[in-house]
Amino acid sequence: MEQGNGKKLVIGVIGADVHAVGIRILEYAFREAGFDVTNLGVMVSQEEFIGAALETAADAIVISSLYGHGELDCRGMRDKMDEAGLDGLLLYVGGNIVVGKQDFVDVEKRFHEMGFDRVFPPGTPPEETIYYLKKDLGVD
Amino acid sequence: MHYALLIDFGSTFTKVTAVDLISEEIVGTASAFTTVDSDIGTGLNVALDRLRRVTGDIAFEFKSACSSAAGGLRMMVSGLVPELTAEAARLAALGAGARITRLFTHELTRRDLIAIEADPPDIFLMTGGTDGGNRACMEKNAEKLRSLSVQFPIILAGNRQAIDACEDALADFPVTVCPNVMPSFGVLNIEPVQREIRDLFLKHIVNARGLSKTKEILSDILMPTPSAILSAMKLLADGTEKETGIGELMGIDVGGATTDVYTIARGEPVDMNVICKGLDEPYAKRTVEGDIGMRYSVAGIVSEVGQSWISERSGLTADDCATYISELSDDKSKVPLTHDDALARFDHALASGAVEIATRRHAGVLEEAFTTSGLIYVQTGKDLRSVRQIIFTGGSFIHAQSPLDIARHALYTERYPMSLRPKQATVLRDDRYILSAMGVLAEREKDIALRIIKRELVPLGDISLGDDS
Numbered sequence A: 001m002e003q004g005n006g007k008k009l010v011i012g013v014i015g016a017d018v019h020a021v022g023i024r025i026l027e028y029a030f031r032e033a034g035f036d037v038t039n040l041g042v043m044v045s046q047e048e049f050i051g052a053a054l055e056t057a058a059d060a061i062v063i064s065s066l067y068g069h070g071e072l073d074c075r076g077m078r079d080k081m082d083e084a085g086l087d088g089l090l091l092y093v094g095g096n097i098v099v100g101k102q103d104f105v106d107v108e109k110r111f112h113e114m115g116f117d118r119v120f121p122p123g124t125p126p127e128e129t130i131y132y133l134k135k136d137l138g139v140d
Numbered sequence B: 001m002h003y004a005l006l007i008d009f010g011s012t013f014t015k016v017t018a019v020d021l022i023s024e025e026i027v028g029t030a031s032a033f034t035t036v037d038s039d040i041g042t043g044l045n046v047a048l049d050r051l052r053r054v055t056g057d058i059a060f061e062f063k064s065a066c067s068s069a070a071g072g073l074r075m076m077v078s079g080l081v082p083e084l085t086a087e088a089a090r091l092a093a094l095g096a097g098a099r100i101t102r103l104f105t106h107e108l109t110r111r112d113l114i115a116i117e118a119d120p121p122d123i124f125l126m127t128g129g130t131d132g133g134n135r136a137c138m139e140k141n142a143e144k145l146r147s148l149s150v151q152f153p154i155i156l157a158g159n160r161q162a163i164d165a166c167e168d169a170l171a172d173f174p175v176t177v178c179p180n181v182m183p184s185f186g187v188l189n190i191e192p193v194q195r196e197i198r199d200l201f202l203k204h205i206v207n208a209r210g211l212s213k214t215k216e217i218l219s220d221i222l223m224p225t226p227s228a229i230l231s232a233m234k235l236l237a238d239g240t241e242k243e244t245g246i247g248e249l250m251g252i253d254v255g256g257a258t259t260d261v262y263t264i265a266r267g268e269p270v271d272m273n274v275i276c277k278g279l280d281e282p283y284a285k286r287t288v289e290g291d292i293g294m295r296y297s298v299a300g301i302v303s304e305v306g307q308s309w310i311s312e313r314s315g316l317t318a319d320d321c322a323t324y325i326s327e328l329s330d331d332k333s334k335v336p337l338t339h340d341d342a343l344a345r346f347d348h349a350l351a352s353g354a355v356e357i358a359t360r361r362h363a364g365v366l367e368e369a370f371t372t373s374g375l376i377y378v379q380t381g382k383d384l385r386s387v388r389q390i391i392f393t394g395g396s397f398i399h400a401q402s403p404l405d406i407a408r409h410a411l412y413t414e415r416y417p418m419s420l421r422p423k424q425a426t427v428l429r430d431d432r433y434i435l436s437a438m439g440v441l442a443e444r445e446k447d448i449a450l451r452i453i454k455r456e457l458v459p460l461g462d463i464s465l466g467d468d469s
């Protein structure tokens, strides 16, 4: 494992989504890469992400959604974060965030408009997410 | 010298209990009225005189006490997020037997500071942030408390990275540092804080409460009364090495101003399709409903269950109920004259309502989540459906004519299927108010205390789901 980089992540699978495997893999990969990870597991509400990010003073929230309702579940997340005093906190989403095979450029645009800093298409390997996390958080 | 004297300094009564440590029997109990202003020692002496009339002159090996006199142990607690560190702090204080006069979340405001100054607590418990997490909340709150003109003991039990700065800011206060109540997300660690609360209670509060005058006659004043009751319940459930306990249980104390509910139970989910959310639950948990009580908090009960609920269960007309509600708000000392007069029936309905609401607030809840792969449940709080014993203590229940009917309101019902209360239970009653005394005795003599509790609690019968609703 790389030495801790001091950056704290709150991760979890949003909404009523129970796909439990991917988030474990992400937790493991992020830890190996030196992050301090709070994994909230599956079926995580927006409020839980926010509460955990507040208490742990997280540097980023990474949301996973696999069952297709990601867009609905993520709506309003950024606004709630602003309300909670987490304005500007780095916010990622990935997995299979929408139903079926939609043009990802459109999907990405919609999620950007919802206030997500980075939006990842299905099949994104953990390494890629780690690369961007380090870049965005200024970790060498 | 094989006797122990156990004293419970209450807000209105001082109760004394004498125990023979060899025959393991309660040889006498007595009580005396104490007012807030009168010297607490006077009440004690009257009670002791009365006890002597029963027991004769006996010498005590030790004399120990618990106290809820003069408002009990009054605490304020602060945390960051309401459901997280603030909740952990609340659970810690309640479990230590405190009465929470104010709970603050996020940063303290100027108004909060004015409120603190106007009615300072016995102890302030400050939390916020996981270890390595949010520091700003604790640090800023410490900075703000520093400016107060009053002082009180402060326990720092939040993010350990914030402790140094807080200690520096609060150099003028008696400060103690404890491990974080929520060291990492969702993890509860409240026992160290609870031990500290008890230490502070002994060191500071006992003096402030006029109890120090009784010190010369006591071996020790051990703990706040609710903490003694919780410890008696835990002893009863868990047993000792030599004496078995009775297993998981729920305890209910419907008082004049508040209703306390205790559970000694793990409360973990039983089904596969249940996901747990929220903070860990303490195995020995106490909740206090400040708006639910038989005299000072009648309005709270009525506003929760509704007046028609009360009139239905008391058999009184809506007008009669309204009359009692207003009469009781004027005269808190009103008591039924006979077992079945109108006020007794009204009290029966009130107690039923108090039990109904307080247990519903204490127990965990399920929420349904429809997923495409089927129905899933999300549990917050304890699942108490398999708890099989309910202990009642406190006056309103002891004098009740049909206690089992009141007790039924602590059970799971189809009307509130998501409220995870016991599905059936044996009801036990603390007829001689011995639980707090035994909690105190257990500090020295666990086995004896346990055997006495087991013998003294009176089984009233079994109740189960669907008996009535």
Ligand code: B12
Pocket: A016, A017, A018, A019, A020, A021, A022, A023, A025, A026, A062, A063, A064, A065, A066, A067, A068, A069, A092, A093, A094, A095, A096, A097, A098, A099, A100, A120, A122, A123, A124, A125, A126, A129, B371, B372, B373
């Ligand atoms: C196993 C499985 C289930 C199991 C889950 C068991 C469990 N508790 O974990 C069960 C049977 C319960 C299930 C149910 C459903 N499933 Co399913 N399930 C799968 C399956 C076969 C494998 C998922 C898995 O574990 N993969 C292995 C892990 C390691 O990969 P992963 O989850 O994709 O995660 C990786 C990446 O996606 C990425 N990633 C994930 N999150 C994030 C976040 C960020 C920010 C980034 C950068 C990357 C990232 O990194 C992870 C690690 O490499 C997939 C199909 C598939 N092959 O992927 C369908 C799949 C995810 N399920 C699907 C569906 C539709 C459902 C149901 C709605 C089906 C139904 N009608 O019943 C329900 C929904 C239930 C619910 N409420 O969540 C669809 C989703 C389609 C969509 N989004 O358009 C899929 C893709 C199957 C399909 N092709 O139709 N499912």
